[in-house]
Amino acid sequence: MSKILIVLLDGLGDRPSRSLNGMTPLQRANKPGLDELAAEGVTGIMDPVAPGVPVGSDTGHLSILGYDPYKFYTGRGPLEALGAGMDLRPGDVAFRVNFATVGDDWTVIDRRAGRISTEEARALGEAIREMAAAFDSEFAFDFLTTVEHRGVLVMRGDGVSDEVTDVDPHMEGVKAEMPRPRSPGAERTARELERFLRKAREVLESHPLNRERVRKGLRPANAILPRGAGKMPRLPSLRERYGVSCVVIAGGALYRGVCKAAGMDVRIVPTATGTLNTDLNAKFNAALESLKTYDLVFLHIKGTDTASHDRNPSAKAAFIERIDKELRARIDQLGDVIVCVTGDHTTSSVDGRHHGDPVPLLIWGEGVRRDEVVRFDEVSCARGGLGRIRGLDLMNTLMDLTGRVEMFGE
């Protein structure tokens, strides 16, 4: 059975740019490899969720992996926590957390705690983890820092609820209010979370690292402020659905998280940064190597989205050319593989925002209908043999091409 390589270019879709003479970055880029795959394969356009609905990377990825986000999405928190390396189970509640500087009455002075470094935050996080391990509660708590002032808090236990209010007020100069239940079943969660946050504050206030920061005139990271409670969803894995083994190669925690939730293994490429300076060569090498042992390899590349958010169409085009070079150099080594190249949503490099325009899609490999489209871009692909599909249809399409979808009926 053919293997499957999905090359997911984050925020790939775009809109025309004056600085590119009315072209999109993908139209402008010189990309002979992608055009070759388009010419030999079948193309189309895809709405990650539905026409005109701008989606986030989380909902976009869920949909493209075959999970209706209207059914399965419970917030970015649990997916990012999973991707950051926490051992989340269905039903666990995850919060995104900021280290912050707060006053005696919990008035928020600095939502980023004086832009504390990743290393310092990690040391403080260690202290909170230790406290959490010994914390006497009907719920279990776990905590992990990620980048700079950011972290993840997880609660686990019978009856834990995600129906609690944000503690982080999302602005400075106002008080961080202790969590309140948003529904009758959430009282215990709110009460125990409040106890935990107050205990964490004690630990942080007395931590040597914070005393040192105060001595230096820096703002101490003397509180953690959770927000965005979300329950870890139970996704039927791609193995359960199609019998495939899968691996994700991605720099960013969120993408690893969504894929882990779908039952994928995670392959770490140490030089993959999740930004424009990522090590594309190493990522493509890892992808090719992974195809030897896995049925499906999901290669996620973030830089296209980064350049869009930076409102830099030229940088996006240049980055696409770098991707094209790496992909093109490996086409002949692919063997019996169905390749799919697409994006998770459109991010305009003009206004830097996510939009609901469809993304281009190409599928290449043995048995694929060859259409007349010879260029891979937002407009050319609209005339392709796949027409316009939805993100939710992609996985069935790829699995059916490789003979893995059970027939409905006789």
Add this chain to the structure above:
Amino acid sequence: MSKILIVLLDGLGDRPSRSLNGMTPLQRANKPGLDELAAEGVTGIMDPVAPGVPVGSDTGHLSILGYDPYKFYTGRGPLEALGAGMDLRPGDVAFRVNFATVGDDWTVIDRRAGRISTEEARALGEAIREMAAAFDSEFAFDFLTTVEHRGVLVMRGDGVSDEVTDVDPHMEGVKAEMPRPRSPGAERTARELERFLRKAREVLESHPLNRERVRKGLRPANAILPRGAGKMPRLPSLRERYGVSCVVIAGGALYRGVCKAAGMDVRIVPTATGTLNTDLNAKFNAALESLKTYDLVFLHIKGTDTASHDRNPSAKAAFIERIDKELRARIDQLGDVIVCVTGDHTTSSVDGRHHGDPVPLLIWGEGVRRDEVVRFDEVSCARGGLGRIRGLDLMNTLMDLTGRVEMFGE
């Protein structure tokens, strides 16, 4: 109001074949008639159910006739029984049945009873029908043989259930287990079915034809083994939905059955075989004649699917050319008719299996938007004016073109 002719080519969609230089049979076939209709009409591609979902002929036909198979499909059994000529009503439970050779303890020796002929099976079936008519039970039983060792058993009555296990073990050398209830309401059905099967065995063991077979050293058809219990669904008829009179012309029992379930009449063409050697001329003549008295004629042609299952792309292309010739010769005689040509699913003539690729679709006639597509095939039609639609949308599209769909709203 225009009449409607649907020419349904079973398993029409295909994948590129090396032996046809990377073309599909439809791309390869010389089919000036179909291309003319495509050039003058509107085209598109259609997912019988959804992109990437391979469907059977039963579910595919249900969907194309406007019945969501996720809601209405209860198995192939009742549809095939209806098509074979049994008088099924909504709620009746139908089983597919094999004549088999079993040992004293019901161990299955031969699932096809020594490849018993259609004529012999019919004689044995007559004996079972007689027994059934006199059988003392709270349920009514009916039985009909179809081709060779195949038959259909129907149970009718208050509280009859399709929640009973298969008796046919689907393999030889193991015991056929008497039916068991799969849910609490099915005990009576299982019990009465077992009584019926044991009684049928008595009838068969003592039947002169079987004694004769044993004397000749042939395996006796000494048992009937039911499987695939399914309840006859209640489909709102096309007449109820659109006020149309309809007729089906099809060689195969299943297609007649689905159409009967939709309230269509059945027109028998004695020389229609449901295979590659069918009498296309007679079928097209019958279709044209039926258009005089019916609003909608559903002409089903099976050979395209047969050639695909035989993994014979050239035979499929040649058969398409024969269809094209018959159709082309009649275009000028059609009059005020909307013609729709499409398939019920993709069957790959490379691997012989059903797949979830979309099928090509053309609609021709007065009032139809004319697009720029001039060839009828899987790839050309993807650029057509209909885009990519779903099977469930087809009937509304055709009925609306002929002014038969009520406006929603004011």
